[in-house]
Amino acid sequence: MGYPVSRWKARSLMREAGVQVKHGRKYKVTTHSDHKQPVFENKLNRQFNVAAPNQVYVGDITYIWTREGWLYLAVVIDLFSRKVVGWSMSSRMKARLVCDALRMAIWQRQPQAGLIVHSDRGSQYASRGYRKLLEIHVFEGSMSRTGDCFDNAVAESFFGSLKQEQIHWCHYQTRFSAQQDVLQYISMFYNSHRLHSYLGYKSPNQYEVEIENIKKVA
Numbered sequence: 001m002g003y004p005v006s007r008w009k010a011r012s013l014m015r016e017a018g019v020q021v022k023h024g025r026k027y028k029v030t031t032h033s034d035h036k037q038p039v040f041e042n043k044l045n046r047q048f049n050v051a052a053p054n055q056v057y058v059g060d061i062t063y064i065w066t067r068e069g070w071l072y073l074a075v076v077i078d079l080f081s082r083k084v085v086g087w088s089m090s091s092r093m094k095a096r097l098v099c100d101a102l103r104m105a106i107w108q109r110q111p112q113a114g115l116i117v118h119s120d121r122g123s124q125y126a127s128r129g130y131r132k133l134l135e136i137h138v139f140e141g142s143m144s145r146t147g148d149c150f151d152n153a154v155a156e157s158f159f160g161s162l163k164q165e166q167i168h169w170c171h172y173q174t175r176f177s178a179q180q181d182v183l184q185y186i187s188m189f190y191n192s193h194r195l196h197s198y199l200g201y202k203s204p205n206q207y208e209v210e211i212e213n214i215k216k217v218a
Helices: 007-017 095-109 128-136 149-165 175-190 204-217
Strands: 056-066 069-078 083-090 116-119 140-143
Touching: 056 083, 056 095, 056 149, 056 175, 069 095, 069 149, 069 175, 083 095, 083 175, 083 204, 095 128, 116 149, 128 140, 149 175
Parallel strands: 056 116, 116 140
Antiparallel strands: 056 069, 069 083
16 A cells, blocks of 8 residues: 555564465476477567557466376466456367467457467467467467566466465366366456556456546547
8 A cells, every 4th residue: 555664564464464475386497499490579579568458469378286287277468458368278288278278369359460469489389370370360479588588577477476376275186176266266356356556456357448438438
């Protein structure tokens, strides 16, 4: 709320409220950029402030541990509102994973030709199927520089929130239970209720509705 307090004051207030800090876990590399596929230039170039919806999407992959093994999650985020507009989950980290996430975003949002779709240089995003999907819809591919996670900071930030607020504090017996938990987090909490300082402390859905209402009045 903007009140400056020391760490000791914060500690006493947290103790009084009965809350504890959630610590992040170690990072695991999921990007394999050592491949022979062609890559796109970095057209986004860390320009994360976008003036309108469906102009720039960013995508990335992360992992979730279950007793059945790894579950991989690919997401597509609209930079305008930070809304997750597409996602896909699978036990295998193949090109279809990222293609399905982008197809969901296309189905939900119907973006026009010229959309910039940014990602890292992982083999999934450099695959023939993914590049063909961009070509069919006349989208422009963009990729981060090698080994630079800050070029895709918004997607990394989403995964950090997902894991710190949900995933790291659950013990999933099955991939299905993890999938259901992720779906609920994205659709019922993150897009609908999670507040973002970048959006003036509004949720992605609320921000998009308010901007649309302002346009109608204007």
